[in-house]
Amino acid sequence: MDDRTSLAERFERDRGHLKAVAYRMLGSASEADDALQESWLRADRSDISDVENLTGWLTTVVGRVCLNILRARRTRREDPLDTYGDRVGGAEEGDDPEQEALLADSVGLALLVVLDSLAPAERLAFVLHDMFAVPFDEIGPMLDRSPTAARQLASRARRRVKGRTALPDADLARRRRVVEAFLTASRGGDFDALVALLHPDVVLHADRSVVPTPEPFVVRGAHVVAKGAMAATGRALFTGVALVDGAVALAMAPQGRLRLVLGFTIVDELITGIDVMADPDRLRRLEVGVLDG
Incomplete structure (x- = not known):
């Protein structure tokens, strides 16, 4: 079995895991699918002869692609909402609203909201480390930062996620x-x-x-x-x-x-x-x- 075949099989085997990473990074099932497609194209062009942990390597590829998407994402125009209308505001054409809703529930909609408020570097550090146990030694180079700086980004994001309340x-x-x-x-x-x-x-x-x-x-x-x-x-x-x-x-x-x-x-x-x-x-x-x- 050559490296290309091995990589393709591993990518398909890890697709669920990689989709989970992309969805938590981007908050959209359709964007996560696009990120996986771009990640495969990048992976397929890469030299993997020295890669020992293909799953970990693919995770970082997906993370880099999502980071680029987050950095390039432009603020979308926000339309007034009809409070008493029965449309789903914000769903994109071609999306499956029920599938998107199920994914949001499985992750936690409030968590997705907080993640969306984070800077791209904070979001990457928090998602990869706290949700998928990627070491800071691997996250740092993705952000052109030291492992210590990546750890600080994740810590800052963690405080935002937790929130504060004065209620008993x-x-x-x-x-x-x-x-x-x-x-x-x-x-x-x-x-x-x-x-x-x-x-x-x-x-x-x-x-x-x-x-x-x-x-x-x-x-x-x-x-x-x-x-x-x-x-x-x-x-x-x-x-x-x-x-x-x-x-x-x-x-x-x-x-x-x-x-x-x-x-x-x-x-x-x-x-x-x-x-x-x-x-x-x-x-x-x-x-x-x-x-x-």
């Missing part, structure tokens, strides 16, 4: 149960469950980037707010629970890119207020973290 654990857990129940009911289209979670006089505020109106949009009453949530079940596919500015919230992030946040005011197990944020400047100022467990 019991209060955080209680609020999380309510918010998770709201998301479950929204995804399942369970109107009665939504109404049961909302205070009768609940007030929903949406900024002007959510709904294209001259002024912020305000909705009052449990039934009206629940109907709005029912109409946005498609968007709920790309929504997950996150720690936002120290509080439990919902973040909508198709392809791992934050597009909308729902903040909640909760009193006595009932949601009394919902703040829907989509203004890009406002979103950039938010500190998003991952809830433990």
Whole structure:
């Protein structure tokens, strides 16, 4: 068996692992597939006669390709979101929204949001080391940095991922149960469950980037707010629970890119207020973290 055949077989054998690396680096299944294709083209042109660990070497090839994609990625135009529409904002033509949503759930949507906020070098160092156990001795040269510098990048990213909250654990857990129940009911289209979670006089505020109106949009009453949530079940596919500015919230992030946040005011197990944020400047100022467990 020659080196080319061995490499092709190993690439196919490791495809699942390599796709996982690329997806965590890029946050998009379609972009991850593109990165794997480019990685194979690069690998196939390389001299592998001295490579002892093909899986490790392929992992670094994928990492380099993803790093280039992240560095070249341009900020996409952000369109206003129709809060009560039933489209999935941000999905690209040709993508499978349900498959993307399953991948996001498997990794953790909040984690993808935090990773998207990191500098490319931080993201690479954190993903390769903390998620795939690639040594810093191998990560450093990929970034033209020392292993010590790569370790510092991963540490900085780790602090961002963890997030901070001043809430006691019991209060955080209680609020999380309510918010998770709201998301479950929204995804399942369970109107009665939504109404049961909302205070009768609940007030929903949406900024002007959510709904294209001259002024912020305000909705009052449990039934009206629940109907709005029912109409946005498609968007709920790309929504997950996150720690936002120290509080439990919902973040909508198709392809791992934050597009909308729902903040909640909760009193006595009932949601009394919902703040829907989509203004890009406002979103950039938010500190998003991952809830433990």
